[in-house]
Amino acid sequence: MIIPNMHYADLKESYLFYNIAQKTKAYVEAHPGTHLYRMGIGDVSLPLCDAVIQALHEAVEDQAEKERFHGYMPETGAPFLREAIAGYYGERGVSLSPDEVFVSSGASDELGDILDLFDRDSAALVIEPAYPAYVDANVMAGRKIVHLASGEENGFLPAPDDRLEADLLYICSPNNPTGAVFRREQLQAWVDYANKTGAVILFDAAYEAFIEEEGLPHSIFELEGAETCAIEICSLSKTAGFTGTRLGYTVIPKALVRGGMNLNEMWVRNRTTKTNGVSYIIQKGGAAVFTPEGQKQIHANIQVYKKNAACLMETLDALGIWYCGGKNAPYIWMKCPDGMTSWEFFDYLLHEIQVVGTPGEGFGACGEGYFRFSTFGSVEDTKEAARRLAKLLKK
Template sequence: MKLNGNFQNLEQSYLFVTIAKKVNEFTEKHPDNQLIRMGIGDVTLPLAPVVIEAMHKATDEMAKKETFRGYSPDSNGYPFLREAIAGYYQSLGVDVEAEEIFVGDGAKSDVGNIVDIFDDANTVLVPDPVYPVYVDTNIMSGREIVYADANMENGFLPMPKADHPADIIYICSPNNPTGAVYNREQLQAWVDYALDQKAVILFDSAYESFVSPGLPRSIFEIPGAEKCAIEFCSLSKTAGFTGMRCGYTVIKKELCFDGVSVAALWQRRQGSKFNGVNYITQRAAEAVFTPEGIKQTRDAVAYYKRNAGVMVDALRELGYWFTGGENSPYVWFKCPDNMGGWEYFDYLLNEKQIVGTPGEGFGKNGAGCMRLSAFGDAEKTKEAMERIKKG
């Protein structure tokens, strides 16, 4: 018996462990602290009333023999939810069929699991800085990883280059951690590149609900994407499902390599390794896509976007270079006085009683940057920015 040696190549996941340790040490020394936590990207508002109502109704159904549900018809999701998601795409002007939608327990799971259907010999291209899951899941499989430099000069939106040949391309827009958003022309360049390389784009649209009109919310708004892209989305940030766990993956029927349907492979993989999302959660998710559900969840998104606006206004007043905020729940900025990310983290914690996330935790290009989350309380967000502005 041998263990998977690729796990030994993973860097220690120290970021949030280190943050938690530093915060715990601070609170032990200062039990009467007034910490404002802006580091983790977890939501704070409750679920929408229409979602709660749907959950109660579905729970009642599970209590009666006539309406009880056991195993899902298949692991891809109940037809009622897949059709609701397809209708949502139609409202965005994107043609997606219900059969092209696969319901899962969140974008993180699907983004990590999708690599099962790709050969380990493929070369992977990811931006730096980057959401760690993209890197770690491919290290576990032993794939070669190359990095596209995201930096201040390109607004943390790297573009394809001829010297970056790749088979699997990760794009997150709006980006985590930087909050930067690609426009249509930029995404078209990536789609054209993928088609030329005969590569697949893994497009993470977990934060699409924060995008302003005029910017693409789905990779399938871009001509040619149906032949080279897979889209992952989550209800975690759209509808506050971080504790509920529900998302979906879209694979168009046109996506084939060597005559093999990618959707068919994913369906086969899920059927073997996944039993599907529970019925109550799927009914809750269905409610998100009703007219009232969209209104209520958009109200919550607007709340977080107002928080982001407060953060952006403060950073502009201070003259700090930043991305994100306007189309994202994250604001990513250069630390003042040429501080490193960890150095500025310690300063905010000890001097301002604010918890952020140092950019070094997302890759070498994150050095000297800080990420703040807009998913907190409105009054605390205002207070935090006032503390930062006081210097």
Template sequence: MLTPNMNYSHLKSSYLFYNIAQKTKAYLAEHPDTHLYRMGIGDVSLPLCDAVIKGLHAAADDQSKADSFNGYMPECGAPFLRTAVADYYRTRGVEVADDEVFISSGASDELGDILDLFDRSNRSLIIEPAYPAYVDANVMGGREIVHLPSSRSNGFLPLPDGDTDAELIYLCSPNNPTGAVFSREQLKKWVDFANAHGSVILFDAAYEAFIEDADLPHSIFEIEGARTCAIEICSLSKTAGFTGTRLGYTVIPKELKRNGMTFNDMWVRNRTTKTNGVSYIIQRAACEVFTPEGQRQIHENIAVYKQNACTLMQALDKLGIWYTGGRNAPYIWMECPNGMGSWDFFDKLLNEAQIIGTPGEGFGKCGEGYFRFSTFGSPEDTKTAAERLVALLK
């Protein structure tokens, strides 16, 4: 008799966004003409920039002519895009070879798929609060999870200590959900720990484009020693608005080896076996992101989201509420006022100010008592929501 993957039975119900949707639906049923200020979901609101749109149209036209038509693409990514991504690193002083870059359909997909490289006996260390997919992907794979708690006392940026023990280490910086960003010194401690223990860091850099402080690292590979202990996974979803277009990239250095196995070679074998590559049209459009004009345009959009963050931070500063994130990340992680629980605060905001955010408890036990705001909404809605927040809590 066939036996299913019973690890799925250990998954917790995905109640977070389901509960948010149900509460929102119920509220709108009673107040059908009410406008809600949605700052919960991490989806972008601005359209793709002109450079990307022109790239999409040009690539679609290529597919209409025999002499420029493209069928299956190279599984690890088109050479033109692998070079463009590697050049993006190299212009920032990070040496990455073209064939160390792998093009994917998005960071979320890759964060799950990458676990194919590691034996199921390897334990995964996950800092909480955490992006839920980290936990769920490891549960599905039957892998033991080591939960490392974080809190306001360490700025939600914990460091390894004598009790830290895991073969795989998930680091997300800027962090989702907290918006906290590791310094170079903090990342060096993690890199040194990983090298000393033979661990591998899975570094989620999906929000690196939002970093504005010059002393904060955008890539784990800015840290000495990272090429022998880290894999970096990135995305154009928030950087360039590709949430509906889907493209990401992963960097695996050739120096990353364990037990005589080279992870770069292993990933080539994995991709050429399990994928047929990302479409030509999407890769051509993504290539425009890395041109000077594309960079100028996407940073214009990012500036809108960063101004939204400033608007919300000013409101929280006026209220004297503690928070992290915002300045170098598209998320703001605030402490719920007056000791309120995360869901209690959600209900208060929805019912009394028509604002929707995300209860911190949904990101793990360490998130209870905290709340996440996304800054990807429209400037108009963000401004009004900030005013309503101040009026409600002052």
């Protein structure tokens, strides 16, 4: 008899974005020809930049020539890409060796896979509201989850709580879904807490490129002592439009040791056992992101999404609605008006003005009463959605 992983029975009945897709599908079927203004899922709308496209074409041509053909790539990443990423960190004053950088097929994959490094008896602390995969991946593993609530009173950026015991600490900054960003002293408190307790921080930096305020840390390794307590997981999906191309990277310092085991060495062993690496073509495209021209081009695209955020923020300001995020993140987290629940507000926007967002309740219990907008849509759709939102809520 095959025994399944019974922890799957502990998962919520369906995934947040699946629910949204089903509701929008039903609406479109009932209202054929209706245009929806989609600001829910965080998928990009601008194409890959020219520097990346050129590198991808060159890599394809390499694969057509025997002298330049590449088969299996190193499981931990091509040296040229690991070196480029280490150089990117160096520009921000973070010293990494290339073999502390691991190339992945994306942050979402890595956030689940990285749990292989930790015993299932270890407890995971999740700051809520949170990206649902943090919770679900640990539920699947049968791991105890400690929930740390956040709210308006702390700007959705809570401090460590000595009363909570956990071995893994999930921190996402800029945050998904709230768009809030930890200040240096706030993040330092978490680093100090992890080093004091022996916990390991899993730092999700997927949106670091959206930070524009001086003094806000882009990487946890900008903080003193982080190299002995943190793993950083990054993505090129939102930074450079790789949502359909799939590429990310993970930083595990050689100084990170727990129970006499070196986590960098453990991850080398894991990757060389469980993967065959990321394709040469995709890694060549990724390396182009870290060139001067690539950086210039991806930040031009990011500015388009920033203008979308500014448009929505201006609307919410005029309406007098509380929100956070937007300035240093591609997400805006607003309070639902008139005491509506987040799913009630979702249905209200969908049926009244054909705008699709994401109900806060889907990110944890303390997300109830809040709503997330993604700013990755087209400029035209964002402006029209903001106009409709303003007209509807002025009522």
